[in-house]
Amino acid sequence: MSTLILYAGKYGSTEKCVDTLKKSLTGPIETINLNRDIPPNVSPYNKVIIGGSIYFGQFQKASKQFCVDNLDLLKQKKIGLFMCCGNPENINQYMVEAFPAELLEHAVIKDCFGGELERNKMKFFDKLITGMILKSAQKSGKPSPEILWDSVTRFSEKMNLA
């Protein structure tokens, strides 16, 4: 049972989650960064995982577009969908806006992997915004976002059983 993982991220959280998924999934696995690589034909794969991160409420464009362009083919596969984001409480809204409804319904699992704000890696504007977000979070006693590793484990377990 071969698996294709397609993902898009900016500062490495999504990639970290993909690396962990890769280690815990069984069978042959190929990973494709949609912001960098040309995606292969999904036809030969049994399972397809699609993920990406959220910026200003928007899911990564490349991941979103891939789902729209390949919807009919994807509906013939075992599908896993995931997101990295700083506000997991908004995940239902992000999911509905990011993925076609038919794909969400068809998916074996859809989950939020949380996220990280690594300011040392960020470009100027993102660093500035992040500084403001973190300051206001601190004031209201909200903890900094972190990757939800239990969710990543649960996701891979479910995909292995699919």
Ligand SMILES: Cc1cc2nc3c(=O)[nH]c(=O)nc-3n(C[C@H](O)[C@H](O)[C@H](O)COP(=O)(O)O)c2cc1C
């Ligand atoms: C400028 C900026 C805007 C962000 N906007 C949102 C947002 O609207 N909602 C959210 O839940 N998380 C938001 N985040 C958090 C990211 O989704 C989170 O840091 C994620 O781990 C990034 O993953 P990546 O490094 O793979 O791109 C934002 C982060 C930055 C730096």
